Amino acid sequence: MPFSTSDGVRLWTATTGTTTSAPPVVILHGGPGLWDDYAVLADMLDDLTVVHRFDQRGCGRSGPSDEQTMARLAQDIDELREYWGHQRILVIGHSFGATLALTYAASYPDHAAGVVYLGGVGIGDWHxxxxxxxxxxxxxxxxxxxxxxxxxxxxxxxxxxxxxxxxxxxxxxxxxxxxxxxxxxAVDLPINFHANRALAGEMNVWPDEYVAGFAATISAPVTFIHGDGDPRPVSAVRDLAAHIPHHTFHLLPSAGHSPWREQPELLREVLRATLR
Structure with a gap:
């Protein structure tokens, strides 16, 4: 079902599951500039709660947008939260979406029930x-x-x-x-390279002290999940986690950047435990 943001950008959305006493979930895709391809993650949770997915502005099946900033993307998430009728949401972010999830939780602390930081890059020289x-x-x-x-x-x-x-x-x-x-x-959707350059450019100039500083303000619990076979070094993710007051860390064995490929049952167990 499409949704229009306050500045008129149409966002593609998908919802599965049913609202329960568990926090509603919003999944944030990676890139930047890609699209939602996370039905597999929704399937792991939507018997426990309602799960929302969407394509970020200018990406995938959503409408075009020249405005590509982390603050605007975080605002889009909060507008979607209000549209879906939730007071607080658990945000699950993968890859670039992991950084966006932290940005949302720091920017809208009253509305973040928790964060799952899945396959993110951390801080320091991970490149x-x-x-x-x-x-x-x-x-x-x-x-x-x-x-x-x-x-x-x-x-x-x-x-x-x-x-x-x-x-x-x-x-x-x-x-x-x-x-x-x-x-x-093989997904027949274009990569938005403008969004990729704009958002990567913004994040690449963030000093580590800035990222660590806003991470330290997050009062919601943060669950870190990382595959030990992900080329993105786990040490950089642990360095980031050390700044977050309430966090847990799960290093998944024999798993890469997309652990639902190699360790689906273990990932499912961790995600469901986090939701509960």
Missing amino acids: TPYYAEVARRMTPAQRDRLEALTGSSRTWDEEIEFRVLSWFTSHADRSMALTWAGEEA
């Missing part, structure tokens, strides 16, 4: 070890091909190839990584 691990997981030919496809005009087949080469290194199971990345890449 150096991340790119080193990504390079290690690629062959020289794959690296050369990705470089050739980056920044060029691509056919649809080349776009799928670009996405696969960009994403397959995030999976811990090397035997399935290309297959899973192919499934993710």
Whole structure:
């Protein structure tokens, strides 16, 4: 069901489950600039509560928007919360969505029942070890091909190839990584590179002290979930968690950036325990 924000941007939304005494859940997708593809997470929880998903402004099935800031995205979440009729929500953010979830909880503390920080990047220099691990997981030919496809005009087949080469290194199971990345890449929706550059550019200039400072103000409980096979270093996520007063940390064994691929039952257990 579409929803229009206060500045007139139409957002695609999806809702499953039924309202119960448990906190309602809102899932925040990654990117920035991608789309919601998290029905698998909703299925893990929507027998316990109502679960909402949406495509962020300018992304996926939502309407276009030139305004791409973390503050505006957090405001969109709160407008959706009010539209859905909830006083407080549990926000589950994956990858970029994890940072957005923390931003929301810090910006709207009265309306955040809790946060799940799933596969985020943490603070400090996470880029150096991340790119080193990504390079290690690629062959020289794959690296050369990705470089050739980056920044060029691509056919649809080349776009799928670009996405696969960009994403397959995030999976811990090397035997399935290309297959899973192919499934993710085949979604017939465009990547919003404007949103990606604008939001990544904003976050990349945040000093660690700023991120740690607003994280320290979050009074809601924060659950950190990270795969030990995610190329994004867990040490950077632990460094961020140390600044949050009420948090728990779950390192999932043999799991990558999308732990519902490799450890679905363990992830389901952690998410359901968090909701309860």
